[in-house]
Amino acid sequence: MSRIDRYAVIGHPVEHSRSPDIHALFAEQTNQALVYDRLPAPRDGFVDVARSFFAEGGRGLNVTLPFKEQAAALADRLTARAERAGAVNTLMSTPDGLVGDNTDGAGLIADLTGRLGIDPVGLHVLILGAGGAVRGVVPSLIAAGVAHVTIANRTRDKAEAIAAACDEAGTVAATTLAAAPHDADLVINAISAGLAGEMPALDTDVLARARGVYDMIYSDTETPFLHWARLHGRPGVNGVDGFGMLVEQAAESFQLWRGIRPDTATVIARLRQPQDTL
Numbered sequence: 679m680s681r682i683d684r685y686a687v688i689g690h691p692v693e694h695s696r697s698p699d700i701h702a703l704f705a706e707q708t709n710q711a712l713v714y715d716r717l718p719a720p721r722d723g724f725v726d727v728a729r730s731f732f733a734e735g736g737r738g739l740n741v742t743l744p745f746k747e748q749a750a751a752l753a754d755r756l757t758a759r760a761e762r763a764g765a766v767n768t769l770m771s772t773p774d775g776l777v778g779d780n781t782d783g784a785g786l787i788a789d790l791t792g793r794l795g796i797d798p799v800g801l802h803v804l805i806l807g808a809g810g811a812v813r814g815v816v817p818s819l820i821a822a823g824v825a826h827v828t829i830a831n832r833t834r835d836k837a838e839a840i841a842a843a844c845d846e847a848g849t850v851a852a853t854t855l856a857a858a859p860h861d862a863d864l865v866i867n868a869i870s871a872g873l874a875g876e877m878p879a880l881d882t883d884v885l886a887r888a889r890g891v892y893d894m895i896y897s898d899t900e901t902p903f904l905h906w907a908r909l910h911g912r913p914g915v916n917g918v919d920g921f922g923m924l925v926e927q928a929a930e931s932f933q934l935w936r937g938i939r940p941d942t943a944t945v946i947a948r949l950r951q952p953q954d955t956l
């Protein structure tokens with residue numbers, strides 16, 4: 679068995695994951711001896727592949743689509759934020775078994791306050807989409823002090839289910855994309871269709887009051903949502919894509935595993951040209 683500590687990102691697909699590059703830079707920066715690989719798993723093979731990895735001495739896994747809920751079921755113990763999210767993106771081997779954490783929400787908050795320069799306290803946040811990614815971040819937005827979250831989704835039931843699961847004192851509302859409110863201070867896109875280059879038809883008035891826009895999708899070129907927001911949002915509205923969130927959630931995972939907080943700004947700068955201002 680190799681003496682060097684082994685980590686990996688598991689997913690389907692996982693070939694294009696940037697996590698190995700990010701963690702290699704974190705390890706270099708903090709002088710940690712570790713290896714971090716891509717670990718592909720068949721769609722129906724998450725549990726077997728993850729169990730083998732840990733049985734062979736692996737120390738930690740990042741978990742990406744479509745396995746985050748299965749990872750929560752596999753863990754022997756969940757952190758409070760993973761419990762609230764119902765999904766796990768970080769697994770850690772401990773003497774007492776597998777610990778499951780969810781660092782996605784903390785990654786989003788760090789990026790909103792850092793790269794986007796928006797303090798979430800007291801804001802009305804509109805989230806477009808209601809997939810697994812949204813379920814992971816809504817509890818963190820509430821914990822960060824937002825006044826109100828509206829989840830607008832093509833399928834209203836899915837938005838309702840997330841709101842019901844994490845509503846605290848009426849903070850979270852659910853609606854359809856067509857009925858999305860026009861008074862949000864911050865609009866966050868989590869509609870995965872944005873990846874393919876198309877934005878669903880949306881009333882541009884949802885941007886009327888937005889001081890900031892955030893796309894949880896990331897791309898080497900401007901994402902369709904950020905392009906749409908640049909054309910239809912308030913003049914000078916700030917927007918960033920989800921690459922910073924990816925690096926920030928990775929830093930949270932790294933800290934959990936290694937007990938050291940890496941510097942994210944230098945890693946973001948090294949891995950891409952900044953696209954911070956629309």
Ligand code: ATR
Nearest residue numbers: 807808809810811812832833836868869870871878
């Ligand atoms: P993730 O885990 O990344 O959030 P997901 O769970 O597959 O991915 O969720 C995808 C989200 O994009 C959902 O909110 C989905 O809407 P539905 O719940 O109605 O399926 C949304 N989405 C995907 N394609 C869409 C499209 N063409 N128009 C509007 N919403 C779309």
